[in-house]
Amino acid sequence: MVKQRYSEYVRVFGARVDIDEFARLYVFRSQGGAVKIPKGMDANFDEPGTDGERAIKSLIQTYNKSNSEKWEQEIFKQRRRLADAERALHAKPTKKAANDKRIATNRIEQMLGWLDDLKRTEPKSRDSRIFSKSYCPVMVFENGHRVVKPMRYLCRPAGMPASFDEKYPGCFNARRDNLEGFWKNQFGQTHGIVLATSFFENVSRHRLEDRELRHGESEENVRIEFRPQTGGVMHAACLWSRWIGPDGSELLSFAAITDEPPAEVAATGHDRCIIPIDPGNIDAWLDPNGDLVKSYAILDARERPYYEHRLAA
Incomplete structure (x- = not known):
């Protein structure tokens, strides 16, 4: 577990924050770069105090909105798949229908979890x-x-x-x-x-x-x-x-x-x-x-x- 808040480094060590490097990282992610940024790092920009921090917060909001829409569309798709599978199983049980039901159920649960975590505002230890x-x-x-x-x-x-x-x-x-x-x-x-x-x-x-x-x-x-x-x-x-x-x-x-x-x-x-x-x-x-x-x-x-x-x- 690490300290994701860079304010800790500023407070304890008087460190400078290379906000340009943070901005470069978030721009790269917004352009489709495959990077894993924990929720705890995003929290650095919840209450931005500079133009650089405000720009990064905007990138985070746009990224989260895009993911939210993508996951909601996937949930809709999987719920339709689940309904089709349940109808098929009711008419005539098949291995394909059972497999579709299992996959759709798991995907819906996964996406709902991601959405809940995305919308969550209270910090949790796993964020860091x-x-x-x-x-x-x-x-x-x-x-x-x-x-x-x-x-x-x-x-x-x-x-x-x-x-x-x-x-x-x-x-x-x-x-x-x-x-x-x-x-x-x-x-x-x-x-x-x-x-x-x-x-x-x-x-x-x-x-x-x-x-x-x-x-x-x-x-x-x-x-x-x-x-x-x-x-x-x-x-x-x-x-x-x-x-x-x-x-x-x-x-x-x-x-x-x-x-x-x-x-x-x-x-x-x-x-x-x-x-x-x-x-x-x-x-x-x-x-x-x-x-x-x-x-x-x-x-x-x-x-x-x-x-x-x-x-x-």
Whole structure:
């Protein structure tokens, strides 16, 4: 779970907000770009205070209106399909009619859920949760200032082809033991910080329950949320890159640095953990100047909270 409100970075760190980058992202989405922007990020523009924020709010409203109309049309289409299937089943049960009824029912339920979520105004914790390829604010150091930019959570390093995302779908994490290998062009060069209150990991249920698989039991994956026992915000260490495509298109993306887990995380069956930077080292981390020794020292001097866990909703 991350802090999607960039006002948090402004309030705590005096960071500047790169509103032009936010605008570029929302314009790209409005033009049909396939980007995942959580509802929590949209909320930054609920009460705009500048012309730039007002322009982004207008883009969000237009985008939401378009989706609402599209989903309502799909619901109408699926309700007609459902009615046809029910009439067919009443006259003569067939596999096709039963399948049409199942698909239409599921699609209607899905679309109604999307519409409800679109129209919802009260915030929920899931609004700030990110998955692979989701966007969130990331704080970096630029021209002597702390700056907040929107970035995608799955890093595509500069110089890589766009197909990199599909070839390396796990690059939302950057392993500490590979920082001078795969991540050598980012480590010591382009560091970032993401404010997070928890993180999520997939583990096997039987390992979480500290047992062997039962006879005939299939392995089941469950998602766990880890949260510092003391609460509060973690300053998660990240690497980021600005990718420029052959056509001049740009992508800002990042990966969270992970390391061997503390005992309580390992006990759940997971083998990685994010690295929370000590607040006193944030500026040194954001502006590494190629100093790998200092960068490693900052990672080693991390905060080490005790992590509680629970099954994720």
